[in-house]
Amino acid sequence: MPIEIKMPALSPTMEEGKLAKWLVKEGDTVSSGDIMAEIETDKATMEFEAVDEGTIGKIAVPEGTEGVKVGTVIALLAEEGEDVSSVAEAPVADAPKAAPKKDEAPAAKSEPAPAPSPTPSPAPAPAANDGDRVIASPLARRIAENNGLDLGSVKGSGPNGRIVKADVEAAKAGGAKPASAPASAPAAAPAASAGAKALLDERIPHTIEPLSGMRKTIARRLTQSMQEAPHIYLTVDVKLDKLMALRAEINSMLSKKGIKVSVNDMLVKALGKALVDVPECNVTFAGNELIKYERADVSVAVSIPNGLITPIVQDANGRSFSAIAQATRDLGARAKEGKLKPEEYQGGTASISNMGMMGIKQFTAVINPPQATILAIGAGEKRPWVMEDGSLGVATVMTATGSFDHRAVDGADGARLMAAFKDYVENPLGMIA
Incomplete structure (x- = not known):
């Protein structure tokens, strides 16, 4: 009896996905661990590995098919000794049908071709x-x-x-x-949907680009956040000079190990420490309940092709600067490659988004549900500053804005978090004392 290969749930929240590409074809033999397909989830394109051994008898869902529900049979695997041709003819319930290609009429149904006689294997292709x-x-x-x-x-x-x-x-x-470039004429652009037609100004040259699964998820979750979570914004200016001086010393000591700590790594730890000091902000609103976390797992916003993902630095309050630096480099690199595991980007207790490296002076961020706190970091710049002795000088200053879910976090508690964060950044030895 053939083994059913079903659309996997590659994340806890995944309900459907796009079967982006098959890496095997009917008749191929696969073993456990072989990469069979690329599947686009709501967060990334991930590789799907074979679990069982056998021969691909039938591909039920063609590559490029979107909206394939988790649990849908996408292929049939013939076990050892099983007739592959009989598997190819086996019906598959509820399998999505392949749309005919453009300018191609549906092929007439024909009897399966007889199996070809064995031929010598060709030389390996380059x-x-x-x-x-x-x-x-x-x-x-x-x-x-x-x-x-x-x-x-x-x-x-x-x-x-x-x-x-x-x-x-x-x-x-x-x-x-x-x-x-392909010799054939380029494929026609996708037609505008009814929703797009209602908004489209056809006088302007344009293209229609379908949303990726990730972009659809971003749109849905951020709309949900703005509609359901009443945001309150609190802003502080933070002096960076002591933190930058400490960073220079730390990096000098770590240079032999090939580790380099960024300002953002130190800000992640400062937020983690502040969240533990002000646990009222390290929470999740859950209807009639409030979830309070005892550890700060900070999600760090990372821009990737076609979207944004928030890999999590676990125990940001307790890890050293060098450990956070190594974690953020690894997570960021694998995020851009689409190699993160679901548990590495889903969850977390609060988020940080740093657009200072892009020259943005100040901005407000949308809360990353189900979290209740996100910190938006602007660029550090030289500004006039009143020094501790009352004299006027110049300091390196950045603007940080906290967004809080007002259902869970009172303004006074949000202000305490911002004050704690500011104190850790301006007196960074407090993070390692």
């Missing part, structure tokens, strides 16, 4: 190429696309000749052949 399909990781494809590289000319070093990041980087350095 790239992981199966007909017109190149087997490559999502990151490798993205890098190749951004650099105009033709994946067909890249030799893969991964399993079964799969092209990985290192292969594309090496090809880029060695001058691989640029991707050529």
Whole structure:
């Protein structure tokens, strides 16, 4: 009896996803751990591994299909000794049907072709190429696309000749052949939906771009946040000179280990310490209940292609600056590669978003539900400042704005958190004392 391969739940909140690409075809033999497909969730494009061994007897959901519900049968796997042709003819309940390709009439139903006679295996191709399909990781494809590289000319070093990041980087350095434009006419742009037509000004040149699963989730969650959580905003100016001086000393000591602490790493710890000092802000509003956390797990906003993700620095209040630096580098790199595990970006007790590196002086951030607190960090800049002795001088100052869910956090408690955060940044030895 064939084994049903079902659409997996790749995150606790995932209800449906897009079957972005199949990396196997009918007739291929797979073993446990082999990469079978790329699935686009609400947060990232992730690889789907085989659990059982066998032969792909039938692909029930074609690649590119959106809105595939978790638990839907997407393929059938023939076990050892099972007739693959009988599996290919087996019906699959509720499987999404493939839409006919543009300018292509539906093919007439025909009897299955007889199995071909064995032929000698051809010599290995220079790239992981199966007909017109190149087997490559999502990151490798993205890098190749951004650099105009033709994946067909890249030799893969991964399993079964799969092209990985290192292969594309090496090809880029060695001058691989640029991707050529297809000979056929470009595909027609997607037609505007009824909602888009109602807003569209057709006098202006335009394109219609369907939202990715991630962008849909961002839109839904932030709309929910602004509609359900009454935001209150509190702003403070924070002097950075002592923190920057301490950072220089720390980095001098860590240079031999190849670790470099950023200002943002130190701000993550300052927020973590402040959240523990003011636990009234380290909470989640849950209807008739209030969840209070005893540890500060700080979500750090990271911009990635097509969206935003918030990997979590666990125990930000208790970790050293160097440990936070290593965690943020690792999480940030894997976030951009789409390699984060769900537990690494879902949850957390509060968030921090730093746009100072982009030159933004001040902004307000939308609360990341179900959290109740998010801190928006602006750029540090030289400003006139009244010194402790009353004299007028120049200091490096940044503006920080806290957004709080007023259902859970009173304004006075939010003000206490901002004061605690300011004190840790302006007196950073308090974070390591």
